[in-house]
Amino acid sequence: MHAGLRGGLRGRGAVFDADPPGLAPRLVGLLPFQHGSSPYEHPKELPFVVFAGGRGLGKSALLDGLRDAYRGRTPVALIDCEESQFAGPLMDDRPREAWSPVAQALLTIAEQLAEPVTGAGRVPFPRLAAGLLAVAAGGWSDRDVPGIRQETERILLLNGTGARVAGSAARWVGRVSVRLTAAMSGTGPVAEPIIEAALEAFSEGVSPTHRRLRKAAYWYRDYPNAGGSPKLGLILVSGQLRAGGGSRAHAEHHLVRALLADLDDAYTGALQRPHRLGRPVVLVDNAHTAPGSALVGSVLRHRAEGIADRVAFFAGLRGQGHPALRDAVRRTLPEVARSSGWTPDTSISSRALLVPLSPPAPDDTRK
Incomplete structure (x- = not known):
């Protein structure tokens, strides 16, 4: 020992x-x-x-x-499920039905797993980022635009840039957050226009950041009843989480799968690092x-x-x-x-x- x-x-x-x-x-x-x-x-x-x-x-x-x-x-992550962050939404005006302890746990786990390790780069989580963004959008209103931008940036940084990274990647995340809040009409449900604006932002550009998020969004076209539409898949994830009960459990189950699929890519897919051991x-x-x-x-x-x-x-x-x-x-x-x-x-x-x-x-x- x-x-x-x-x-x-x-x-x-x-x-x-x-x-x-x-x-x-x-x-x-x-x-x-x-x-x-x-x-x-x-x-x-x-x-x-x-x-x-x-x-x-x-x-x-x-x-x-x-x-x-x-x-x-x-990559290592540790969560304590009795911590207060899993008891309720951190944003005061977030409807509880649009918040999930499982989604919060996945965000916290992915942030820790994304920390760099010896001999290998950061693990990106584009599928999870896309799904968490859709879930978060289901509870947004125009009453807390600064909080929404902060939440957007935290989620999008899971796409491989990391919380401490500056430069072009961080500036792009900032621009996307501004674009998403601009898509809010101030009346009625905002999830659909925000998801649509996010998909448009992901489709522009040829950087690794754009390519990962594009691929991640298309992953949701296979969501049940999405009919091959990434946009509808993400809208369903957001709506089912808000619906509660079995529908919420189904959406959470798919978000867990997103985390595992992103990790699988990091270890065996095109993003595999030759020195990623264990x-x-x-x-x-x-x-x-x-x-x-x-x-x-x-x-x-x-x-x-x-x-x-x-x-x-x-x-x-x-x-x-x-x-x-x-x-x-x-x-x-x-x-x-x-x-x-x-x-x-x-x-x-x-x-x-x-x-x-x-x-x-x-x-x-x-x-």
Whole structure:
């Protein structure tokens, strides 16, 4: 076990060990706190790992440790689903029905995953940016134009420029935000004219920024009932999220797919970087609350439908009886030290690997 681990992680060598590799390096493909690679235990489909148990067992410390172990070497994101940003919209005049904790979580995750890592460039998220922009537009009014421009710029920066980038890319984002707010009539629904203005802006120019967003917009032409129209697909995403219930869940599920598709492009598509090693890591703490439960369920469903992704997901869950995990493969922490023993069946929740935590002891994984 790595000597740099904090005291709260003693006895967690089943997750962090390097020789032989523990659970994390076998799933991520990289040794923790080091620059070496590790063989994959699951080279194709991998389990969604859920660390479960009551308060005080170190679930949050374990996820923090995973972030520290891989940050700067592979894209890593950590969200705590109990944070206030997931409780309601940040803009005072945003209708709650036009805001989604899942959409907010995806924005926060993508911003962290887009941070540069050693030997590779930023991961762009054009599909997710297009979808989040459509969702945001469903709640805009002309009462807070500065706030709308700020939100637009935050979303569009997911397209690969990054929050700290200046120059032509940042100026283009600023121009687009001005153009979108100008499309607001001040009366009636604004989502459709804003989406139309965004698509027009994406279609102009030949820079990588324009090309990525053009391709991303066309991805939404396959949205159910869009009839091959990217514009209608994005309008449906926006409208269904506002509708609530099953329609909202469907729109959120598609936004999760957008995040995974963008990551897939970064690792295997035309945008693949030759030095991008291992897998991206997404860490979801307090996953028993929104948006965690919906996010976990959506990823499991995609995998059960045969839609592969290359993301190493780890979550912390209070308790062990979540309905979405009733068929999860269950293993103790010592049992996963050298092999997960995970094989899914036909059920959705079998794509999860549930690992109950007990109070750590230094020799837990060395018996």
